[in-house]
Amino acid sequence: MTATGEPTNVLVVDDLPEKILVYRTILGELNQNLITAGSGEEALRAVLAYDFAVILLDVQMPGMNGLETASLIRRRKRSAHTPIIFLTAFADEVRATEGYAQGAVDYITTPVVPAILRAKVRVFADLYRMTQQVRRQAEERIALAEERTRRAAAEEANQRLAFLTHAGAVLAGSLDQSVIAQDAIRLSLSYLADAAVLVTVPVDGRDSRVLRGRNSSSGSILETDLERAVLGHELDSAVDQATSENATIPLSETVLAVPLRVRGQVTAVLGLSRQQTGRSFPAADIAVAETLASRVAMALENARLYHEVQQADRQKNEFLSMLAHELRNPLAPIRNATEVLNHDGIDADRIRWAHGVIDRQLTHLVRLVDDLLDVSRITLGKIRLAVERVDLETVVTQAVEAVRPLVDKFRHQLAVAFPGHPVHVQGDPTRLIQVFANLLNNAAKYTEPGGRIDLTVEVKVPPAGDGSPVPALAEVRIRDTGVGIAPELLPTVFDLFTQASRSLDRSQGGLGIGLTLVRRLVEMHGGFVEARSTGIGHGSEFTVFLPVAETPHAPSPIEAPSGAHNQNEPAPLRIVIIDDNTDGAESLADLIGLLGHQARTAYDGPTGIDVVRAFEPDIVLLDIGLPGMDGFEVARRLRSDPVTRGATLITISGYGRDEDRALSREAGCAYHFVKPVEIRSLQTMFSALRSSMHSGTHAS
Numbered sequence: 001m002t003a004t005g006e007p008t009n010v011l012v013v014d015d016l017p018e019k020i021l022v023y024r025t026i027l028g029e030l031n032q033n034l035i036t037a038g039s040g041e042e043a044l045r046a047v048l049a050y051d052f053a054v055i056l057l058d059v060q061m062p063g064m065n066g067l068e069t070a071s072l073i074r075r076r077k078r079s080a081h082t083p084i085i086f087l088t089a090f091a092d093e094v095r096a097t098e099g100y101a102q103g104a105v106d107y108i109t110t111p112v113v114p115a116i117l118r119a120k121v122r123v124f125a126d127l128y129r130m131t132q133q134v135r136r137q138a139e140e141r142i143a144l145a146e147e148r149t150r151r152a153a154a155e156e157a158n159q160r161l162a163f164l165t166h167a168g169a170v171l172a173g174s175l176d177q178s179v180i181a182q183d184a185i186r187l188s189l190s191y192l193a194d195a196a197v198l199v200t201v202p203v204d205g206r207d208s209r210v211l212r213g214r215n216s217s218s219g220s221i222l223e224t225d226l227e228r229a230v231l232g233h234e235l236d237s238a239v240d241q242a243t244s245e246n247a248t249i250p251l252s253e254t255v256l257a258v259p260l261r262v263r264g265q266v267t268a269v270l271g272l273s274r275q276q277t278g279r280s281f282p283a284a285d286i287a288v289a290e291t292l293a294s295r296v297a298m299a300l301e302n303a304r305l306y307h308e309v310q311q312a313d314r315q316k317n318e319f320l321s322m323l324a325h326e327l328r329n330p331l332a333p334i335r336n337a338t339e340v341l342n343h344d345g346i347d348a349d350r351i352r353w354a355h356g357v358i359d360r361q362l363t364h365l366v367r368l369v370d371d372l373l374d375v376s377r378i379t380l381g382k383i384r385l386a387v388e389r390v391d392l393e394t395v396v397t398q399a400v401e402a403v404r405p406l407v408d409k410f411r412h413q414l415a416v417a418f419p420g421h422p423v424h425v426q427g428d429p430t431r432l433i434q435v436f437a438n439l440l441n442n443a444a445k446y447t448e449p450g451g452r453i454d455l456t457v458e459v460k461v462p463p464a465g466d467g468s469p470v471p472a473l474a475e476v477r478i479r480d481t482g483v484g485i486a487p488e489l490l491p492t493v494f495d496l497f498t499q500a501s502r503s504l505d506r507s508q509g510g511l512g513i514g515l516t517l518v519r520r521l522v523e524m525h526g527g528f529v530e531a532r533s534t535g536i537g538h539g540s541e542f543t544v545f546l547p548v549a550e551t552p553h554a555p556s557p558i559e560a561p562s563g564a565h566n567q568n569e570p571a572p573l574r575i576v577i578i579d580d581n582t583d584g585a586e587s588l589a590d591l592i593g594l595l596g597h598q599a600r601t602a603y604d605g606p607t608g609i610d611v612v613r614a615f616e617p618d619i620v621l622l623d624i625g626l627p628g629m630d631g632f633e634v635a636r637r638l639r640s641d642p643v644t645r646g647a648t649l650i651t652i653s654g655y656g657r658d659e660d661r662a663l664s665r666e667a668g669c670a671y672h673f674v675k676p677v678e679i680r681s682l683q684t685m686f687s688a689l690r691s692s693m694h695s696g697t698h699a700s
Helices: 017-030 040-049 066-075 093-101 114-171 177-191 233-245 283-328 331-342 348-379 392-409 429-445 487-492 514-524 582-594 605-615 631-640 658-667 679-695
Strands: 009-013 033-037 054-058 084-088 104-109 195-200 210-216 219-226 249-252 255-262 265-273 388-391 413-417 424-427 452-460 473-480 528-532 540-547 574-578 598-602 619-622 648-653 671-674
Touching: 009 017, 009 040, 017 033, 017 114, 033 040, 040 054, 040 066, 054 066, 054 114, 066 084, 066 093, 084 114, 093 104, 104 114, 114 177, 114 283, 177 195, 177 210, 177 219, 177 265, 177 283, 195 233, 233 255, 233 265, 255 283, 265 283, 331 348, 388 392, 388 429, 392 413, 392 424, 392 429, 392 452, 392 473, 424 429, 424 540, 429 452, 429 473, 429 514, 429 540, 514 528, 514 540, 574 582, 574 605, 582 598, 598 605, 605 619, 605 631, 619 631, 631 648, 631 658, 648 658, 658 671, 671 679
Parallel strands: 009 033, 009 054, 054 084, 084 104, 413 452, 574 598, 574 619, 619 648, 648 671
Antiparallel strands: 195 210, 195 265, 210 219, 249 255, 255 265, 388 424, 452 473, 473 540, 528 540
């Protein structure tokens, strides 16, 4: 009988070649792969190289006998269960027992009966083939299951990736926060949950807002502006937990809450529920929920920033429009006054009236430009405070005096109350006067005629939570009975380009940047300012808080500036004005002539140098922005020329930055004035220069 199926490996181990030949003859008709070995060592090498269906092993072999060889074969893991049939001429019971102990499955005595040997080998060969077939089938089933698992995982991963890709496209399709929030709920319902909520984290005392969605037989249902009570206990607890612990925490298998973070802060929580279907949240779905929450947070933040940019741009445009309006307003009366002055035969009263109009409107224009420059300098960090020990009552009193004409104009009642002891702060008195005058000016402008303004100064010590000493604060509170401020404008009333519509009309003018200046200047003094109002028609209250100076000491004496020009002083000054603005140069020369000095003009740099060389002036008033050769180059050339280096160079320019002043000094200019310069300032400076020249202390 011939064996069927794939041939298997059969190992025959015997030290006698003639027996090996007999076994080959007997087993040849089985069509198996017969491998022979003449010793135990050869058998072990064969076992290392091949897998066998059965091993025929002679017991009596020189060197390593069959029992020892079987023991070593059994120790190898791969061959530990290979069937071993012992062949021996001595089949006593003791030897058979020892053979079975070494793992033998059968014992055949020699000389063997061919039919028996073939039958036993055939059985083990068939058994080996069946085992191998079962193993292959099992491996195929495992491989198939693994392939199905991998395919399912890949499909799920593709679904998650497709969902997140779709979610990114949807969330990027809008810059409206409410639309993005609704899209986030719809996306969650389409893939992650049976019900979803988006809960904003309360800020600035506002309540949290809830957007809820749920799946129904008719589709997704969205509900907006709900109370937290609608969430249910489990989902509400999950939202609280995610907010407080700043982490993604599944409260149960079917409820999940994911925080939305912006720059490390939790701004909202996305709550997901699968309670309706009872499905749990595996790790992969939690990861998808976290990624979705991250993208929703990013989309909401982008929408917020876009809204802020739009609002800022709108406020900027409104501000520029208002700026143009406010800058044009003074020009109309100035032009009208100049037209009046151009008429022949006008009397002295009308001339004084025209001069008054021009002076008032010019003062208003200068104030507007100064406010703009102050905001720019403070924003860029260019303002430097001249800090000293300041009596708060003194600066407040000067601020009150500055706004007294406006208060009297509107017939307001102004009450000022100081504590019964001096209050000192460290600050720049000029800037502090500017702060309080600005606030008082606003109170007067935005209060109807006959209203009331109260200014109180107090010192308070804030409570310290840990018992440590806390510096005292000076509080300057200005309260009015004016038109008030709308609640929605209070948070931004100090912001640049924010103009609250407080006045009854625009007749009072102004750029709406005064409060920005107030806040920035107060902060530079180490304090802060607050605004309060219960609404339109209920007045406003502004409070400035400044740290009280610790150690009092006697105030430093203040030198009074040299005042009016002494008309009896001899030897008028010789002055050259170099400015490409012809009207500006000639009008300034006329004014200087009225002060009793001699003036010459030039309208460009080279001509100006020639005029200085010819006239040999005491003072050169020099514009920076000259055509061709700028004022700095003119100054350097005048300084390098022995004929002209003795003149005092004074810059009068529209450029007033710290860098411009430094460049003036480097070019050799002794003073730097910003246009339009007050004639009284020039007059005071002329008197000081003439005095120093007469006393012999003047230096170029």
